[in-house]
Amino acid sequence: MDDLISVIIMLLSGYAIRYALIFSGQMWAKSFAQTVSFFILPIITFVITKTIYGNIALSLGMIGALSIVRFRHPVKSALELIIYFDLITIGIAASVKNNYAIILSILTVVILIALKVFNNIQKKNNNKSFYSISFNEGLELNQIEIISSKKIDLIENN
Secondary structure, three states: OHHHHHHHHHHHHHHHHHHHHHHOOOHHHHOHHHHHHHHHHHHHHHHHHHHHOOOHHHHHHHHHHHHHHHHHOOOOOHHHHHHHHHHHHHHHHHHHOHHHHHHHHHHHHHHHHHHHHHHHHHHHHHOOOOOOOOHHHHOOOOOOOOOOOOOOHHHHHO
């Protein structure tokens, strides 16, 4: 029960920090990658701490594994790095205590799907995205979406 309360506190804290950053004009926090980071990174840290608690050898192994990914791999986005950390943490946690690996896996999937569903609902209700597009996410978007109440002949003909 204590772990569930901790997870709820982490999720609420991540959302509150994201909201505070956006409110203070830091629009970089509004991208999908950063939003996922605010929700998943505290949970990854929680699982790492629970997994390595009281085991110096395991803690050194965890630090080594995460350092290899961070310093040896050219990471293109914050989301990519966090997902790598997530997967490594799941692997190491599964070797120590399966329930931490299962909890982290389920929460990661639930957070990713919930954020997608929430964004779809927001788009449907307000015609506005919950996110802004970051530089990395915008590379794949080479089109402009135009929403109009009437047909625009110039666009239709070109």
